[in-house]
Amino acid sequence: MIAEIGHFSLILALGVALAQTILPIWGAQQRDNTLMRIGAPAAQAQFCLLLLAFFGLMIAYVTSDFSLLNVFQNSHSAKPLLYKISGVWGNHEGSMLLWVLILALFGCAVAMFGRNLPPDLKANVLGVQGSISVAFLTFIVTTSNPFTRIDPAPFEGQGLNPILQDPALSFHPPFLYMGYVGFSMAFSFAVAALITGRVDPAWARWVRPWTLAAWMCLTLGIAMGSWWAYYELGWGGWWFWDPVENASFMPWLAGTALLHTALVMEKRDSLKVWTILLAILTFSLSLMGTFLVRSGVLTSVHAFAVDPERGVFILGIMVIFIGGALALFASRAQVLRQGGIFAPVSREGALVLNNLLISTACAAVFIGTLYPMALEAVTGAKISVGPPFFNATFGPLMVPLLIAMPFGPFLAWKRGDILGASQRLSVAAIVTMLVIIAAYAFSGSGPWLAPLGLGLGIWVIAGALSEIAFRVKMFKAPWDEVFRRLRNLPRAAYGTTTAHIGIGVMVLGIVATTTWQSEKILSLKPGQSASIAGYELKYMGVEPHKGANYSEQIALLVVSRGGEEVTRLFPSKRLYVAPKTATTEAGIHAAWTGDLYSVLGDELKDGAFAFRLYFNPLVRFIWIGTLIMFFGGLMSLTDRRLRVGAPKPARVGVRPAAAE
Amino acid sequence: MTLWVIFAGLTAAAMVAVLWPFLRSDKQKLEVAAYDTAVFKDQLEEITSEKERGVISKTEADAARTEVSRRLLLAARTNASRSGSSTGTRGGKLPALALVCTFLCVPVSSAVLYLVYGSPSLKDKPLAERLQQDSSTKKIDELMAQVEDRLREHPEDGRGWEVIAPVYLRQQRYNEAADAFGKALKLLGETPQRLLDYGNALVLSNDGIVTEPARLALQKSTSSGKTFVRAQFWLTVAKEQDGRYSxxxxxxxxxxxxxxxxxxxxxxxxxxxxxxxxxxxxxxxxxxAVAPAKIPDAAMVKGPSQEDVTAARGMSSTDRSAMIAEMVAGLAERLKSDGGNVEEWKRLVRSYTVLGKKQEAVKALENARGVFTEDPQSLALLNELAKSLGL
Known part of the structure; x- marks a missing residue:
């Protein structure tokens, strides 16, 4: 009965979403207040219904109700509870349900917190949001229904792919979707602005924090995915430029750009049209990511062509929403009133540069991801665009971005002073130089670009810190004044600095681990030792062990450094019961200088086992960096104050430092 | 019945929520531009507070205030020119029409869709509840789930394996059957019958090919003096497959x-x-070309669909060989273009062996090894296969 209630709620939610789409937009056209006000309760009702449906499915998973086809195909009674729950979104149907649930959650948020939005804007936003719901709910009900039943019910499920049975991956999709779908908010606001023909000041005030929230979730989601790939796939890599990864990375890049322009728009009332276009593009990339991952087009273009029902449906949704929004943009953009003007060298100008570089980088990833697919579809030839392409295109675009990054916050709004900014960054530049020289001195042989890369990371961190130092007059004013200023600085300013430091830390990790990684593949008999990066690893033997739904072979490696035992590593190989699959669990020792990473390979002759050993210097900085970025976003998000960008007055500010 | 009452309740609740604005009419007139001015006023307040906290200087604050005030004035002016466009509640036909439409369409369309896709007659079937039911009503697969559960806990229970193995065999789950017979054999000791069952399951799990371990088990089962027709049958098939036709x-x-x-x-x-x-x-x-002709346990070919197999059974032997050769060629083509997985490669190698094309089998094996150079696990599987086929 629970399953059927869930199913009915899902269908009823579709009906409600339909009402939410038609009535408020119609009301806004007719300027009818009652009709416009329907949007808010409809969005709330839709969310409640979808929540009910989602819980219905979750209960079926937790109680192993194999009379649901979806549960039968993706669950198993012997699975631990956590993975029964995460199994709900570990498959196509369930993850689409999560997708619309989050979409409805955001719609519900507009309904509940959007009291200060003009009623016609709110009605249009909710209508657009509702229309996305209608499209995806129709898709779910007709082609990917998680509530399809089978009778008689089988007695055991087919199990969740063991490689997905992992804590990090359990929470990866919800965060990823919060990010993907969160951008729908910016999209709905952009389309609503195009419909009403004006960009209200309340627009940016609303879009900025919600885009930020979506961006934070996406950042965390991508980081979790990468962290999982690092320790689960057993190759010691953290990013593979895989199309699935790129599918989430493109919206992140566009979202990062959007975040910065939304800020300009809120603070300075300019870059309006560009922000709207970017909002449309960001959500379009989210839709494309969903299409790539969910249509099966990635596994093989041919497989997609053989069973195209789902893929074509999502493709249709994509074409309608992206095409419709862009057409609307083309026909209505000139109606929008352009905002304030600014000089090329100014904070706004710096953010435009940021946008240009990020968008170009995003385009590079886009081409690298889609070109092979297009080629395969047209000619049938299979090519793979691997890391070399991305390293050659994406990398060089990031260098100027990172170099320019510290300058941005130092430039005043409207008209900036590049010379003054450079002077204020001199300390950061000196620190960077020292680090580069030190890195050359200590690294000895090795890639000559690596120390420069490290310098780039340090430059970003030092630049971000310099900004705070400058704003609180560190070393220039008496200490009590500095403290007073530190206290009074808005949290948003700390948020910016923190997020930028996060980027720097991540760059350090990326550079160090890609250039100085060491790797060894060898076979060891019990009692034999191997050494890597100064560590001595002694292989003691292998022991069998049984888990809840798998059996495994665990190897013991005693790690010592300079004769002293540091730790013990337990790399293992698991064999899962249902479905019968083997996975590897890496044994990892984390230290400040880097990770010692060991993988147990196959059994060889006379009791020896193959081992893969890696040393990944500073690899943890990559995820620590993303966490810092996340917290930077959180700091900014908790700052509920309005953002106003004070421009530099045209004539007064000849001597900027003295003027303050 | 309860179910439909709940559905009706859900629908009613959703309808009340959606149509709430009709029930509680809002007479106040809303000026869109008022929202703009509200934002600008907030911004002016923010500037004042930032200046007080010393975050921005007086000159900056003044410049910002000038800008925001300018926008505020502009908004007020637009407001005046747009005054006719304020929104309001019209008591006319429009909302009433929408009300009626929504009230009819949403419940009716939901009910229709649900009747198409839903299964109102099916009850929930949580596993725990089903396992507690009276054992006399239990069907085979329920019992199997229990036995499987127990075997996961106690893999050393040879009896359990022996009980479940024939059931797997009947369900044509040959891999599991071979595995279970093998475990029973190891745990309970060798008897001719167990050796025969194990060998038989192994052959079936290998698509009708008598591999070396299977042949040894079957040979052993007959060596005790007992004669099993089935063992003799497979041993003879093994001779065929070795090319010892006479x-x-x-x-x-x-x-x-x-x-x-x-x-x-x-x-x-x-x-x-x-x-x-x-x-x-x-x-x-x-x-x-030698086809793995008809064997009593049919379903020996895993790759083709059931129809193909049925069709093959009705064909003359030359047609059948042609069809099988074609399928193998198709498989080879596909593996060449998209790599495939190790199971598919194994099937290809095996098929060539059965067709008597030893050279091609060796070549396919080489190709497979080329594909899986970096995958020691698959390589091991391939080596095992090569050994059992004597390549």
Whole structure:
């Protein structure tokens, strides 16, 4: 009965979403207040219904109700509870349900917190949001229904792919979707602005924090995915430029750009049209990511062509929403009133540069991801665009971005002073130089670009810190004044600095681990030792062990450094019961200088086992960096104050430092 | 019935929520521009507070205030020119029409969609509840779930494996069956019957190919003096597959002699004998394609669909060989273009062996090894296969 209630709620939610789409937009056209006000309760009702449906499915998973086809195909009674729950979104149907649930959650948020939005804007936003719901709910009900039943019910499920049975991956999709779908908010606001023909000041005030929230979730989601790939796939890599990864990375890049322009728009009332276009593009990339991952087009273009029902449906949704929004943009953009003007060298100008570089980088990833697919579809030839392409295109675009990054916050709004900014960054530049020289001195042989890369990371961190130092007059004013200023600085300013430091830390990790990684593949008999990066690893033997739904072979490696035992590593190989699959669990020792990473390979002759050993210097900085970025976003998000960008007055500010 | 009452309740609640604005009319007139001015006023306040906290200087604050005030004025002016466009509640036909439409369309369309996709008559079937039901009503798979559960806990329970293995076999889950028979054999000790069952399951799990471990088990089962027709059958098939056609023909003839005229396998053996004799006749010349002809347990071919198999059964032996050769060629083509997984490669190698194309089998094996150079696990599987096929 629970399953059927869930199913009915899902269908009823579709009906409600339909009402939410038609009535408020119609009301806004007719300027009818009652009709416009329907949007808010409809969005709330839709969310409640979808929540009910989602819980219905979750209960079926937790109680192993194999009379649901979806549960039968993706669950198993012997699975631990956590993975029964995460199994709900570990498959196509369930993850689409999560997708619309989050979409409805955001719609519900507009309904509940959007009291200060003009009623016609709110009605249009909710209508657009509702229309996305209608499209995806129709898709779910007709082609990917998680509530399809089978009778008689089988007695055991087919199990969740063991490689997905992992804590990090359990929470990866919800965060990823919060990010993907969160951008729908910016999209709905952009389309609503195009419909009403004006960009209200309340627009940016609303879009900025919600885009930020979506961006934070996406950042965390991508980081979790990468962290999982690092320790689960057993190759010691953290990013593979895989199309699935790129599918989430493109919206992140566009979202990062959007975040910065939304800020300009809120603070300075300019870059309006560009922000709207970017909002449309960001959500379009989210839709494309969903299409790539969910249509099966990635596994093989041919497989997609053989069973195209789902893929074509999502493709249709994509074409309608992206095409419709862009057409609307083309026909209505000139109606929008352009905002304030600014000089090329100014904070706004710096953010435009940021946008240009990020968008170009995003385009590079886009081409690298889609070109092979297009080629395969047209000619049938299979090519793979691997890391070399991305390293050659994406990398060089990031260098100027990172170099320019510290300058941005130092430039005043409207008209900036590049010379003054450079002077204020001199300390950061000196620190960077020292680090580069030190890195050359200590690294000895090795890639000559690596120390420069490290310098780039340090430059970003030092630049971000310099900004705070400058704003609180560190070393220039008496200490009590500095403290007073530190206290009074808005949290948003700390948020910016923190997020930028996060980027720097991540760059350090990326550079160090890609250039100085060491790797060894060898076979060891019990009692034999191997050494890597100064560590001595002694292989003691292998022991069998049984888990809840798998059996495994665990190897013991005693790690010592300079004769002293540091730790013990337990790399293992698991064999899962249902479905019968083997996975590897890496044994990892984390230290400040880097990770010692060991993988147990196959059994060889006379009791020896193959081992893969890696040393990944500073690899943890990559995820620590993303966490810092996340917290930077959180700091900014908790700052509920309005953002106003004070421009530099045209004539007064000849001597900027003295003027303050 | 309860279900429909709940559905009705859900629908009613959703309708009330959606149509709430109709029930509680809002007479106040809303000026869109008022929202703009509200934002600008907030911004002005923010500037004042930032200046007070010393975050921005007085000159900056003044400049910002000038800008925001300018926007505020502009908004007020637009407001005046747009005054006619304020929103309001019209008591007219429009909302009433929408009300009626929504009230009709949403419940009706939901009910129709649900009747199409839903299964209102099916109850929930949580596993725990089902396992507690009276054992007399339990069906085979329920019992199996219990036995499987127990075997996961106690893999050392040989009896359990012995009980479940024939069930797997009947369900055509040959891999599991072979695995279970093997475990029973190891745990409970060798008897002719167990060796026979194990060997039989192994052959079936290998798509009808008698691999070396299977042959050894079958051989052992007959060595105790007991004669099993099934063991003899597979051992003879093994001879066929090794290309020892005259020996195979001899063995088939002996088998026919043993069995009475009404033995159920008589016809199958006679057919095989005919095929083998034909091949033995031209043995010295070029070997024709040898299909893993009809074996009693049908379903020996995993790759093709059930229809293909049925069709193959009705064909003449040449047609059948042609069809199988075609399928193998298709598989080879596909693996060449998209790599495939190790199971598919194994199937290809095996198929070539069965067809008597040893050279191609060796070549396919080499290709497979090339594909999986970086995957020691798959390589091991391939080596195992090569060993069992004697390549």
């Amino acid at each position: 020996e195979a023909a001899q063995a088939w003839r002996e088998l026919l002699k043993q069995g009475g005229a009404d033995a159920p396998w008589r016809e199958a053996v006679q057919q095989r004998l005919a095929a083998v004799e034909q091949r033995a006749g031209m043995a010295s010349g070029e070997k024709p």
